Amino acid sequence: MKNVRLFWLIGIVLLFAGQSLYAQSKKEKKEQKANEVKELIDSKRFTVNVNRAIPMGGRSVNLTSPYSLEMRGDSVISYLPYFGRAYSAPYGGGDGLRFEKSITDYQCSFNKKGTAQIQFRTRSDDDTFAFNVQVFSNGSATINVTPVNKQNITFYGELAPEKKE
Helix, strand or coil: CHHHHHHHHHHHHHHHHHHHHHHHHHHHHHHHHHHHHHHHHHHCEEEEEEEEEEECCCCCEEEEEEEEEEEECCEEEEEECCCCCECCCCCCCCCCEEEEEEEEEEEEEECCCCCEEEEEEEECCCCEEEEEEEECCCCEEEEEEEECCECCEEEEEEECCCCCC
């Protein structure tokens, strides 16, 4: 009977000790992820892989194809679909939000929780766009695109891990 009590006591102590070790490593992983996100944003070289689109006045659309927004210093590579109403469109319907152009009016700031707020403008052959990108400390991202000749659209996705070269 004494051995059974001792066994239970040791089991409970190990259980609580294991949980406290796990909690510390979880906190450290969260901080490490936040630091990696901040470094990527500060370098102006990152990619957001998009998995959901929400057009203004429409339903959420889950995206199955690989769509992304890629920042490369002073240029942006946008490979995003467009769902919504266009006030004026080029002959043939245009190419959605697919272009590689230089950016202007770039602004980046971080709040207390480590969320990056990135704003910039770009001009394609069809339209002018204002981008508002929020990248959270856990790597999730929200992209709000405001075109001049179309309705707004919002995308949700994840910050892609840094490519090892």
